Amino acid sequence: MLRLLGRADEAFDIANEALRQARFSGDRETGLAARIRRAQVQQYQGKLQPALTDLTICVEEARGHEWGSLEATALHNRGKVHFDLHEYKEALADFKGAVFLWEKSGASIDQLESSMIAIGVVEAYAGA
Template identity: 55%
Template sequence: MSDAPIILGYDPKTLRERIDVTAAEARLAEIKPFRSLTALNEQVALLRMLGRLDEAFDIAQAAYRQSRFTGAREDAIAARIRRAQVQQFQGKYDVALTELNGCVDEAVTHDWHELAGFALQHRGKVHFELGEITEALADFETALEERQHDGVPPNQLESTKYAIRVARERLGAEAPAETPEEASSGAGRGVSPLDA
């Protein structure tokens, strides 16, 4: 397994990941033969970040089907969130929002804080891309609370805190957000199970 970081930071205009394409492609080649749910989920994230959206959607569908067979509802929600991320990148914002609304509701209902934070973070990103900055900020702030509740890894908290700073800057509520290089300080290696 390569130790090269894949996520280098976040674009302050879109909040999308800035990646090392070579490292992402190498990691994808490394895990492509595997069909476990974990491998499929990582493939979805990598393909999405590489802009290979049709492939990402097909793998997201396969991951969702596989998650349904495991019987773990948490796995099914995580797969739905990743599928919605791909739909967001495809420009299917209404579909992505509908999916993420359902994921947020289910995760909150069951007190699955990490999943709720994951869904809220990505619903906020859809709102952000739609120019709905107030809604995005509310989702990011709630995502941070949910993620802190479960003690998620620092790189996931950093991406949420960065999204909050950028959204507040857009609303004129605080000093300018840090540079993309500063935003990369929390980026981890590879793609986490619940990627930021």
């Protein structure tokens, strides 16, 4: 909501606080979800390299713990950052990975659809 209001800096402060609280609680899965959300805010702020770094760490951590839904979410968001960086091959791989994981976990059609649309957009830009 804050992003839509043009208050990305405030959104980043809140995302950092949410991540701090999640880490304090000791729930690693909740902490990872908060880190993904913070990386989304970084993307909205145009801080693409820090967002990419955070999301790559999130993908690896989720994969290591076999948290398929969080891995899919991190892949989808990392794909958006790759797209913003005009790294279409990497974006396509991330979106396809997200679709695979969401299908595997029985995710809703809405989750699948967002990545499927993203695949179409990337293919159109990349001429694939």
